[in-house]
Amino acid sequence: MSEPLADLRVAVLGVGLMGSYHAQALATRVKGVTVTVINDFFEPKAQEVAAAIPGARVVTDPIEAINAEDVDAVVIATPGKAHEDQVRACLQRGIPVLCEKPLTTDIASAYQLVQDELATGRTLIQVGFMRRFDAEYVQLRELIASGGLGNPLIVHCTHRNPDVPPHFDSEMMIRDSVVHEVDAVRFLLDEEITAVSVLKPTPTSSAPAGFHDPMIVILETESGRIATDEIFVRTGVAYEVRTEVVGEKGTATIGLDQNLIRTGTDGRWGGQISPGFVQRFDGAYHTELQRWADAARRGTVDGPGAWDGYAAVAVCEAGAEAVRTGQRVEVAMAKRS
Amino acid sequence: MSEPLADLRVAVLGVGLMGSYHAQALATRVKGVTVTVINDFFEPKAQEVAAAIPGARVVTDPIEAINAEDVDAVVIATPGKAHEDQVRACLQRGIPVLCEKPLTTDIASAYQLVQDELATGRTLIQVGFMRRFDAEYVQLRELIASGGLGNPLIVHCTHRNPDVPPHFDSEMMIRDSVVHEVDAVRFLLDEEITAVSVLKPTPTSSAPAGFHDPMIVILETESGRIATDEIFVRTGVAYEVRTEVVGEKGTATIGLDQNLIRTGTDGRWGGQISPGFVQRFDGAYHTELQRWADAARRGTVDGPGAWDGYAAVAVCEAGAEAVRTGQRVEVAMAKRS
Amino acid sequence: MSEPLADLRVAVLGVGLMGSYHAQALATRVKGVTVTVINDFFEPKAQEVAAAIPGARVVTDPIEAINAEDVDAVVIATPGKAHEDQVRACLQRGIPVLCEKPLTTDIASAYQLVQDELATGRTLIQVGFMRRFDAEYVQLRELIASGGLGNPLIVHCTHRNPDVPPHFDSEMMIRDSVVHEVDAVRFLLDEEITAVSVLKPTPTSSAPAGFHDPMIVILETESGRIATDEIFVRTGVAYEVRTEVVGEKGTATIGLDQNLIRTGTDGRWGGQISPGFVQRFDGAYHTELQRWADAARRGTVDGPGAWDGYAAVAVCEAGAEAVRTGQRVEVAMAKRS
Amino acid sequence: MSEPLADLRVAVLGVGLMGSYHAQALATRVKGVTVTVINDFFEPKAQEVAAAIPGARVVTDPIEAINAEDVDAVVIATPGKAHEDQVRACLQRGIPVLCEKPLTTDIASAYQLVQDELATGRTLIQVGFMRRFDAEYVQLRELIASGGLGNPLIVHCTHRNPDVPPHFDSEMMIRDSVVHEVDAVRFLLDEEITAVSVLKPTPTSSAPAGFHDPMIVILETESGRIATDEIFVRTGVAYEVRTEVVGEKGTATIGLDQNLIRTGTDGRWGGQISPGFVQRFDGAYHTELQRWADAARRGTVDGPGAWDGYAAVAVCEAGAEAVRTGQRVEVAMAKRS
Structure with missing residues (x-):
């Protein structure tokens, strides 16, 4: 033994x-x-x-x-x-x-x-x-890899926090929040992100002056796929992280509201949304x-590993510049040796 | 009498x-x-x-x-x-x-x-x-107007058809399909659309050469709100029209899959998606x-009325130009007298 | 012409x-x-x-x-x-x-x-x-008839009203409310109901003394299938009518909560339940x-037609007796000529 | 340290x-x-x-x-x-x-x-x-205990297995399967079960001759509440364990189909049902x-503990007798010292 x-x-x-x-x-x-x-x-x-x-x-x-x-x-x-x-x-x-x-x-x-x-x-x-260890992301990646959706063309991401500290500005939204979608998109599609653009709609009134919250981040990949990411960190609602992959043969979505306990009271049906990332990703x-x-x-x-960490830094760097300049910014990244 | x-x-x-x-x-x-x-x-x-x-x-x-x-x-x-x-x-x-x-x-x-x-x-x-007569759109507009979501900041639209005739090109996708979201966004937000951009991810392999299908259309409004619209007309799946409004105080979504008859068979739960626009909007x-x-x-x-028809023509004209040029195009529209 | x-x-x-x-x-x-x-x-x-x-x-x-x-x-x-x-x-x-x-x-x-x-x-x-004209019931009947569920064995019904007038007693619950499930079960299974039993759990505190609300009604059919019906007419919640058919090859459910407008606010997702029968069955x-x-x-x-009306009267008569006696009561019905 | x-x-x-x-x-x-x-x-x-x-x-x-x-x-x-x-x-x-x-x-x-x-x-x-360690059961018990549903009156249970070994007869369905609902009902309602009845609808054709599958088990509690349990162990579908509690102020359900990965393909939306108890209750x-x-x-x-084990044995003994005799059987149990 x-x-x-x-x-x-x-x-x-x-x-x-x-x-x-x-x-x-x-x-x-x-x-x-x-x-x-x-x-x-x-x-x-x-x-x-x-x-x-x-x-x-x-x-x-x-x-x-x-x-x-x-x-x-x-x-x-x-x-x-x-x-x-x-x-x-x-x-x-x-x-x-x-x-x-x-x-x-x-x-x-x-x-x-x-x-x-x-x-x-x-x-x-x-x-x-x-997120690479979350059962839903793992299954979604497997579904894509198995060809169940055909060639994936678009990824729609949603990332919402109920609130953040007052100093959490638009660049931090890229580096600390969107970074998760950057890695998730690379993980799901198995390719690098090559350019980043950022759209800035009317900000929520609870955002400090000059802060862009929410934003819509657009990621382009090597092969020409596009991922969109709504990042909104002062929703006042709950913690919502959702991903929909649109492929040639169908779509798949994770992070939808769960029926863990579904109530019918006071004329309404529904359930609780995850209050924070600890509950969602425990x-x-x-x-x-x-x-x-x-x-x-x-x-x-x-x-x-280290390469994934490096790629995320490179994409977020481009994202931060896109926030500042309002322009589409190409990602500066070495070829993987 | x-x-x-x-x-x-x-x-x-x-x-x-x-x-x-x-x-x-x-x-x-x-x-x-x-x-x-x-x-x-x-x-x-x-x-x-x-x-x-x-x-x-x-x-x-x-x-x-x-x-x-x-x-x-x-x-x-x-x-x-x-x-x-x-x-x-x-x-x-x-x-x-x-x-x-x-x-x-x-x-x-x-x-x-x-x-x-x-x-x-x-x-x-x-x-x-x-769509202005669809119960879900009507309720969504009322919910927005009642302030139930706070100030609406973003609208996410999805518009998918199972298939279209072979000649249905990228411009027709704007003029015949996206036109519905153009009106829906104006109806929900009660303001004009001022600029249009179009993103073109890798096309589905069933699209004829040179056709951009799917596309992501980005609409900007007078007050600075943003609407995104995924238009994909050869999904091979079914007819899907979904709208999510993201406001300062919460979100609301219509066009989600319905539980009209929900089956549990062969290890899977689920239901039918609307096969076409007639079934969805009858x-x-x-x-x-x-x-x-x-x-x-x-x-x-x-x-x-006529003004709504005119506004839709003007926005789609800008959208068609955005498809052709790859640029953000401002909408040319008269002031309402 | x-x-x-x-x-x-x-x-x-x-x-x-x-x-x-x-x-x-x-x-x-x-x-x-x-x-x-x-x-x-x-x-x-x-x-x-x-x-x-x-x-x-x-x-x-x-x-x-x-x-x-x-x-x-x-x-x-x-x-x-x-x-x-x-x-x-x-x-x-x-x-x-x-x-x-x-x-x-x-x-x-x-x-x-x-x-x-x-x-x-x-x-x-x-x-x-x-209900025979409700799209969900019609589809459910078609699904059963097509063999999609195999031989149906059990039907689970739920029938809940937010409230009723004070005089609405246990017998009226059978004759005015359960009568709809009596017909629906006959419609879905295409056979007659032969016996009725009634279970009386602890009543809700808003029921007048001596009234049994909720009740669980058990219907047996000619061929030996069983239908259960929870009838609860003072829920204070909303109007809920749900039917699940359990067959040899799978299950199908209608009357589930609908996503007509789904909100995410205040930490919760959800929607409205139909407030009354007019909204549900308009x-x-x-x-x-x-x-x-x-x-x-x-x-x-x-x-x-008339025979369906007659059968419903006969089954409800047995149901009313089952409420009074606490016994299983066989339905007294002529053979159809 | x-x-x-x-x-x-x-x-x-x-x-x-x-x-x-x-x-x-x-x-x-x-x-x-x-x-x-x-x-x-x-x-x-x-x-x-x-x-x-x-x-x-x-x-x-x-x-x-x-x-x-x-x-x-x-x-x-x-x-x-x-x-x-x-x-x-x-x-x-x-x-x-x-x-x-x-x-x-x-x-x-x-x-x-x-x-x-x-x-x-x-x-x-x-x-x-x-099940007492499953997050959904724990939350449901807490919701009941908090008074969120008012006094609970009815519990509806569903317990379905895709298949079982050929020798798994009606009594084993009580002792090995229904035993989980027996404990769950005691856990949720915090009281003892006092009587058991069993309904036997038309059996599924895959059940061996003389086996009653599915069955509907009815449990009565000390205070007069009623729990129903559909037990069906040869569904051919998947593993489904669902519980709905109906209270004076509302309902709550656990074990509903989860949106873990929700697909839209071939004209249908849906997801996988848990294939077995290991996946469901891991x-x-x-x-x-x-x-x-x-x-x-x-x-x-x-x-x-031991008392819970004893109570489950006593209720299942009554359940097995109810299967054999077709009668309502009272549970023989000592008072807790």
């Missing part, structure tokens, strides 16, 4: 909203993981999170945390500016890393990480595009973490 | 697909109407339709049909080129007319009809935008005709 | 809720009909309804109304007790009649009308089971009246 | 369909568990399952497995006849046990286990009613196991 693998010892860097969610999930729901190290630039927050996780301690310096003896793999949920150095430290030590998007905050550094990982001869970088996050941990125990990762 | 009104005696001009549908509906389902005259440039077709309608006879010349003694009102379903003269003849005789879209085939002549009708001092022209056509006839018995009309 | 048929001149007997709805529909929406005579035991109500219908006058005596020179056909919407004599007068005069359910209020008299009509050698009696009533009128102009009727 | 708890060492008894599913889930997806012992009366099957789980070995005798030094808790998925002795052995050793339903195969022995557990002064027995099983394991590490259980 073979021995069970030892637990994967994980350091979590950055324990804001996303990082503390990950730390908690890793500690309580992800099989085969022990969270040993917590790091945050705001140390009291790190202390608070570590205190709730038996076996976890705080390491103040992120690079030191990555290199701690009792760390086999790293989850990075720090601000984007910090990602480049932290991911590179993981590469240098040769341990698997799950880095929340964006991989880095500019095209050149993202591309450099792609090259750095290639130089290691291993696959160590995973980027946190959790299963996807769980699968992402479990599969990442399972792979990390074997010294690798299992999900979207 | 008052006497019941005498029946309205109607001439139907043009009895192709749409005109013979109208003639049949007027003769069998519309209260207070007698179809007395049938006209078609292809006389055998006129004879065939007239033969099935007790009391109807054929008149060979359309203008003569309009001026026949036993005609109180006219339905025009002839090719668009013929509309201008025929509508003008109705104005000259001073009788109500229901003219299928387009009102005319160019902006100048449409505008002239607007002026001609104004000169009569009466309201005699109705244009056949039947109720709207019926209401349109009944309300038009009721009004015509009182010497007027009750629905979208 | 053939002459159009003259209008059918109709007398409407009983202009309470249902009768005035019919009178109004016949006068304004049903092609080929002139309402000439209005009758009601409460004459001021008859005067009021007649005043709104050009060409209509009041006749005080119902039998006189049936026999008026300017009456070609009759719609009966008087209280059930009056039906027997009025229907018989129509048979005696040999004119078509559309009689609201119940055909009569006891089995013997209903059976006698069946015999009386047979003696005329014509088909003159139609009973107002409007189309069915219209089709019923139009087809009845079309047939009546040819001297016959086109819908459920 | 506190130390993480040691893993729970689990023995799985019985590795047929359900047991091997549990063993696999515990070994790969349930945090904090090591599967150390596998047992099955058919030893080659036990060897095969153990071989796939690092750290697991086979123990031939079930009681020996329960008492093994490296076993902290037990999952029982052996045939029902074996449950009594195995559960008792767990009680005697004082370790937590998750026993698949039925708790035992007769009322007396189930009651004895209730008493035996009481005698230990601990809560060690959990019964595998996994999340519920996972939650059940994780919560059980979390509790077992603290020496207790967290879910439906």
Whole structure:
């Protein structure tokens, strides 16, 4: 009889909203993981999170945390500016890393990480595009790949948040929100995005002056397909993420309202819309973490990689320029080697 | 006790697909109407339709049909080129007319009809935008008008046909199909459309070479709202017309798949999509005709008028140019006097 | 060219809720009909309804109304007790009649009308089971008949009203509400109902003391199939009529919530449930009246007949006894000759 | 910093369909568990399952497995006849046990286990009613408990399997299938079931002679509420489990078809129905196991207990008699001490 693998010892860097969610999930729901190290630039927050996780301690310096003896793999949920150095430290030590998007905050550094990982001869970088682990996206991709819709021609995306912090401006809508559709479209269509345009309808009155909310983002792909994305982050309604693929032989839609509990009261039928991304994608996050941990125990990762992170940075860069200029902007991206 | 009104005696001009549908509906389902005259440039077709309608006879010349003694009102379903003269003849005789879209085939002549009708001092022209009589569109407009969605910011339209004749090219997709969304958006938002752009994704392989099918049409309105319209006329699936309005306080969608009969067989649940526009809009056509006839018995009309017909021509003209040039085209339209 | 048929001149007997709805529909929406005579035991109500219908006058005596020179056909919407004599007068005069359910209020008299009509050698009696004209019921019956579900084994019915008058007791729930499922089950399965049982769960607190609301009615058919019917008439919610047929090869359901206008607001998706039977079955009533009128102009009727009325009376009689006794009651019915 | 708890060492008894599913889930997806012992009366099957789980070995005798030094808790998925002795052995050793339903195969022995557990002064027995961990059931129970539906009066259940082994007779339909609705109704309404009746419509032609499939089971509760359950185990369609609660103020339904991926192809819209219970309830099983394991590490259980197992046995005993006799049968159950 073979021995069970030892637990994967994980350091979590950055324990804001996303990082503390990950730390908690890793500690309580992800099989085969022990969270040993917590790091945050705001140390009291790190202390608070570590205190709730038996076996976890705080390491103040992120690079030191990555290199701690009792760390086999790293989850990075720090601000984007910090990602480049932290991911590179993981590469240098040769341990698997799950880095929340964006991989880095500019095209050149993202591309450099792609090259750095290639130089290691291993696959160590995973980027946190959790939708690729959502059962609906997975099935939709399979349906497309199976030819069930014929050649896909158009993708319609909808991405709505009930609200965001006041400083969440039009560029952040591209880099933090639309980035998910950028990756989803690449995942579903298996090709690169080559140009971005942005339409700016009358903004909602709850948007600060000068902010464009909602917007309609138009993505063009290598082969000439088009994806549209309505991004609206102050709807006041709920969290809605919907994708419809229109193919030559039919259409398929995911993210529609679910009948989980359907009521008939006061003259109306209906149900609750997902209040936030945690409720909508909790299963996807769980699968992402479990599969990442399972792979990390074997010294690798299992999900979207450095190239996907780089491509997303490049497309969002073009998107941000399209917001600023009002023009269609071509994506500047290297050929994949 | 008052006497019941005498029946309205109607001439139907043009009895192709749409005109013979109208003639049949007027003769069998519309209260207070007698179809007395049938006209078609292809006389055998006129004879065939007239033969099935007790009391109807054929008149060979359309203008003569309009001026026949036993005609109180006219339905025009002839090719668009013929509309201008025929509508003008109705104005000259001073009788109500229901003219299928387009009102005319160019902006100048449409505008002239607007002026001609104004000169009569009466309201005699109705244009056949039947969606304004569909219960779902009516409710959606009321919901918007009531403020239930807050200020509407975006309208997403989908318009899909299972198939079209081979000669149905990209410009016809604008003038014959998108024209319905042009009117629907004006109806829902109560303002004019000021610019049109057209996106052309990879065409479906069943489209003839050089035809852009599907397309995504982008409409901008006076106040800065944006409407998108996916027009796809060779889906091979069914007839789908869907509209989602996104407002500051919520969204509303019409044209979703209906549960009229929902089956669970062979491992799948589902239902039938409307096979064609007649099935989808039969109720709207019926209401349109009944309300038009009721009004015509009182010497007027009750629905979208000459101005709506003119505006649709102007927007579609811009749309056709946008298809040809690939550019955003501003709509050339007079101010409403 | 053939002459159009003259209008059918109709007398409407009983202009309470249902009768005035019919009178109004016949006068304004049903092609080929002139309402000439209005009758009601409460004459001021008859005067009021007649005043709104050009060409209509009041006749005080119902039998006189049936026999008026300017009456070609009759719609009966008087209280059930009056039906027997009025229907018989129509048979005696040999004119078509559309009689609201119940055909009569006891089995013997209903059976006698069946015999009386047979003696005329014509088909003159139609009973107002409007669901047979609802598009969903018609499609469901066709689906069953086509074998699409295999042999149907079970029918689940739901019949809910938002509220009823205070005197609406458990027996009335059988005779006035469940009667529609009795006919629908016979229509869908094409066989007779042979026994009835009634289950009485805890009543809703808004039901008067001693009233059983809701109830579950169990119908057994000749061939051994079973139909269940939840009847709940004080839900406070809306009007819900749903039918699910369970067959050997699959299931089909009608009356599900419709997406006519689907909103997403305040964290919830949903739509309106039909507030009442008029909204739910307006189309069915219209089709019923139009087809009845079309047939009546040819001297016959086109819908459920005297036998269907008789069968419904017999089953409801058994149902009422089942309510009283708490026992399973077999239906006493003649064999069809 | 506190130390993480040691893993729970689990023995799985019985590795047929359900047991091997549990063993696999515990070994790969349930945090904090090591599967150390596998047992099955058919030893080659036990060897095969153990071989796939690092750290697991086979123990031939079930009681020996329960008492093994490296076993902290037990999952029982052996045939029902074996449950009594195995559960008792767990009680005697004082370790937590998750026993698949039925708790035992007769009322007396189930009651004895209730008493035996009481005698230990601990809560060690959990019964595998996994629906209590399904998010939809949990939300429905919360909605009822919150008063959102008013007093619940009726529960409508539907339970359909695509197929079953040939020997699955009417009594097994009660004991193995309806048992889930028995527990679900008790869970939702928080009261005991007091009587059972069974209706037997025309059986499906794929049912062996003398088998009643489908059946309609009627459950009455202490307070007078009624639950209906359509049980149909050879539908040939898919796995459908639906529950509608009808309350004084409204209704709520769970188990409706989900829009996970909704297609529009070939003139139809629709989606896949869950093919089997594993797909439908995978999340519920996972939650059940994780919560059980979390509790077992603290020496207790967290879910439906011995009393719930006993009540289900008592109601199913009455149900089986109702099938045999065609009569309403009262449930023989002790008062809860």
